Structures are given as C-alpha cells and as structure tokens.
Amino acid sequence: MTERISEAEWQVMEVLWRQGPLTAQAAAVELAGMGWTLATVKTLLSRLAAKGAVSTTEDGRRFLYAPVVARGDIAAGESRRLVDRLFGGRATPLVAHLAERGELSSADIAELEALIRELKQ
C-alpha cells in the first residue's frame, strides 16, 4: 500500500478513479488514447493488484478492478516528494517558480488569491 505507483500505472488508476470498478477490457477501452495493447493494460492492472493499489472482485470469469488507495493520498505523497526534493520542502518556492516561468495565468493567480484569502480565516 505504501508502494510507489509508476507513471503508466497512474494512468490506469486515473480511469479507475473516474469510472469506478472496471474489467480489464473496459479499462483498456478507456485507455485507448495511450496506444497500449490489452495485454499491456492487463499487466499494469496485475502489478497494481500485486502492490495492493487496486482490489479484484470476481465477476463471473473475470475481475472487476477497483481502486483501493485514494487519489488524494497518492497525489499528496508525490507532491510532497517533489516539493521536498526540488524546493527544500517549502511550497512557496514552487509557486514562485511556476510564476516566474510564466506557468501561471492571471486566472490562476486570481484563483490562488481567493484560496489564500480562504486559508487565512
């Protein structure tokens, strides 16, 4: 459960988080954009099951795969890792960095402003 999830695996998790329990087949359809074969999707699902990130429920002859870990938990972990590694654990430099690089639109900035106001309560 504390296992890392690779980037390809993350894509698979995404559809499970969005679409709830799915068969491998259905997941593959949902992942058509990735250009993977069904075999590849099955491998990724197996690996996710092996590391306890998804559960398998028998549904006749096949499995329904459902996410076990919450998206937010993984996202939190990965964000933390990045912020620790790249910005000494502080979020402000990250935001400053994104801003500096023009990665923030004025809409983003407005949104952030509202968020900050909210956080200050």
Added chain:
Amino acid sequence: MTERISEAEWQVMEVLWRQGPLTAQAAAVELAGMGWTLATVKTLLSRLAAKGAVSTTEDGRRFLYAPVVARGDIAAGESRRLVDRLFGGRATPLVAHLAERGELSSADIAELEALIRELKQ
C-alpha cells in the same frame, strides 16, 4: 540534455549546483550523508556526463565536474510534469491540495500572500 535526471542523480547535481566544479572525490565527501561509496558517486557522475547534464574538464589526472543544465530548468520540467499528471496542469489545485493536507504553515501562507500581491502588479 533533454534526458531525465534520476533521483540519485539529482542529489549529485545538488552538490554541483551548490559547490561549483568538483572532483568526484570532493563530490563524494559532500554526499557523505547519502551513505554511498565513492564508486557509486563516480557512476552517477559518469551517467550525468553521458547524458550531458554535467561537463568534465581535465584537471591533471582527474576531472572537474560542473553542472551544464540549470537547476531551475530541471525543477521547472519536473514541476510541470507533476502538475500535469496529478492536477490537470493547473497549479492552484496543487496549492489547494497542500493546504488541505496541512502542508502549509501560516508562514507559508503569508509568504504566498506576499507573492501573489507581487504577481498581481
């Protein structure tokens, strides 16, 4: 130069960014905290040189290794990747997420507020 830099390699880059050109020996001393042998540090430096992330300048019988890529460029790329992957490319949800998880101290929030004010000019 567009090659990714692994996590272990990043640690090596850190000392090069901080300490300027260094010999493998000196870098290893600087990285003592990682619990790596000198051999490991040398391997990482070679790999970084192979992918063009550091330059090697002969200094007598050994090399001085210096960073070629800017820290900010790598950080930007990695941040972007993470934000794209986890938050649909928008920074606000990342900040909101960190806030939600209590990852932001009130000092952080104050800092962010100041930053936002600045960004609005």
Added chain:
DNA sequence: GTAGTACGATGACAGATGTAATCGATTCGA
C-alpha cells in the same frame, strides 16, 4: 461437442536505476 474467443497468469525482454567491485593506467611517496 468442438472451434473459436476471452480471461487471468506467466514469461519475456530491453532500458533505466541504484549500488558497487574491479581494472588498467598513472602518479606519488619512500
């Protein structure tokens, strides 16, 4: 009932990564 089809399981394989030992050449100290 048998030929195809659809499952999950298992095996494959190359490239990246973490971690390190060893090697051939050189230099330096005694």
Added chain:
DNA sequence: TCGAATCGATTACATCTGTCATCGTACTAC
C-alpha cells in the same frame, strides 16, 4: 624504483518499468 594510492572506465547485477506475447483454461456459439 617500486609499491601504494588514485583516476576514470568497464563490468556487474538486482530491481523497476514499459511493453507485449503466449499459455492454460473456461465459456460461447454453432
């Protein structure tokens, strides 16, 4: 001058990742 120390280079090797093929089995449609 000769052995020790030190370089970078080469080799090693297990694990992880991306990507997929194959296999044994069970069902489905004729």
